Amino acid sequence: MPKVELRKRALVIEDIYHEGGPVAATPYRRAAILSVIKNPFAGRFVEEIESFSNDLKPLGLEMAKALIDALGGDPSKIEGYGKGAIVGSAGEIEHGALWHAPGGYGMREALGGALAIVPSAKKVAGAGARLDVPVTHKDASYVRSHFDSIEVGLADSPRADEILLVLAMTTGPRVHNRAGGFKASDIKVKDGLR
């Protein structure tokens, strides 16, 4: 079983006060945590890769907890989430897909439960590539005020034989949200959608 080898960790926090409209009393916060790990399957086709997903579980949980801490430490203040991966050029997109389970598990565990599917994005790219990580409400995917995304990337990552793994969280709706649709206050069904 390949071991998870971490080269670099990064944390990005955005405090958004306004976007041309009224200044928010409490800034809207969105944050992402990035881990750059070695891709154990780089440079060759490996059929059995799924077990690496389990190896990534502790990392997913640790990243989720660190991200909540960076946003103040109170899981109940987290309202939106997302995840993503950039696979270095000696890997395949399927290697990025290994992040789906441990990334989602880590955030649900650290948040004390979350009902909605975690939106995600991934790609194969070179060092310095940017990834738009999609964000939706953690309990109901249709909440329109919480649809957002955060762009992340690191100048030196991922190298060809690396994978950059990302988790993202937000503390509320977009700062000037006014595009209507399903509201967070309307969440009833608890099916992860509404």
Add this chain to the structure above:
Amino acid sequence: MKAKIRKLVTIVEETRRELDREVDPPTRRAAAIAVIENPFAGRYVEDLSELIDIGEELGALLAEKAVAALGITGGQAQSYGKAAAVGENGELEHAAAILHPKLGAPVRKVLEKGAALIPSSKKRGGPGVALDVPLGHKDAAFVRSHFDGMEVRIADAPRANEILVAVAITDSGRPLPRVGGLKSDEIKGVDGLR
């Protein structure tokens, strides 16, 4: 505050490995970035004192944010740098007004010292432009292990009428430094050079 802040972004990077070598303790650097309105966008203004005062405010705010993000005391900081990116309706001189006359003193106050010049860079660019913030040892500019740079960028900034202002602070030099020169334990830290 004189500065009209739209957004604050904090980035922390922690490097744990380089190639096959462990970096122990990991090197860490942080950048705190403010996205502010450019009060002089779109017109030539002779007297830039408003931006000079804004630089003073931001020096304190951003240095405090970066030190807090690293979880260290100001005195534990080892190197620093500053940079600004002016949106397309501004002048390079606007970045100079923020960075050079008054931003440094409050940064040094937060760091408890800072005999060395704060290395800087500036440019004009559109949203998402990459800004390379130069880094140098805070008490002795010749410390070779601490010559470095940190790339920062924010996807939606600077807008045409905005300025992005960054202060970067580290608690370490480069990972695995080995190109000789003046070492941090050899400095006097009086003249800012050695």
